[in-house]
Structure formats: structure tokens, C-alpha cells
Amino acid sequence: xxxxxxxxSEDIKQLVSIEEAIETVVDAYVKLSNNTxxxxxxxxxxxxxxxxxxxxxxxxxxxxxxxGVKLLSIRKQGGVNGHPAIQGLVILID
Numbered sequence: 001x002x003x004x005x006x007x008x009s010e011d012i013k014q015l016v017s018i019e020e021a022i023e024t025v026v027d028a029y030v031k032l033s034n035n036t037x038x039x040x041x042x043x044x045x046x047x048x049x050x051x052x053x054x055x056x057x058x059x060x061x062x063x064x065x066x067x068g069v070k071l072l073s074i075r076k077q078g079g080v081n082g083h084p085a086i087q088g089l090v091i092l093i094d
Contacts, residue, residue: 037061051076067093 007015016024031037042057055072072088079085 031061036063065094069093 028037032039038060040058042055045054045056046052047054053074053076055070055074057070057072058067059069060067069091070088071091072086075085077085
């Protein structure tokens, strides 16, 4: 049985240098421009009378059969209870 790995921002900082992160972003845009990645339009849903937006941003890298979804919430009035105004989650499906 496989386990789901949950990484927080500190875990990511320990595992990936800023240089590696930049290279990965550049590689993603190259894949998008040469059509080996798909990134459909994101879906944005407003909630609570313009209080909160939820962003659903899917993508697919076809040559390695990996999909991903970025889910973001943005509180328009700023963070609450010590939490940032923008929070996110990335799910990789391989």
C-alpha cells in the first residue's frame, strides 16, 4: 500500500533549492510552449459576497503521465486568525 506524502513549506525549502525551483518553472513553461504539457483555463469561484475567491488550476504533462492541481484561496480583506490571505495546496497525481 502506498502512502500519501504531505509536505509543508519548510519541507519544500529543505528538499528544493531556489535554483532548482527556478529551473523547474522554466522547464514547465518550455513544456507548455512545445505542447508536451496542458494547462487549461483556471476556474475561479467567488464566495461570500466577494469575500473569498477559490482558484482551481489543473495541468497535465502527457509524456510522463503526471497531472497536477493547484487549489488556492484568496481572502480579499486579508488574512484572519494569523493565517495568510493567500493559501494553497498542490496535488500531484502520477
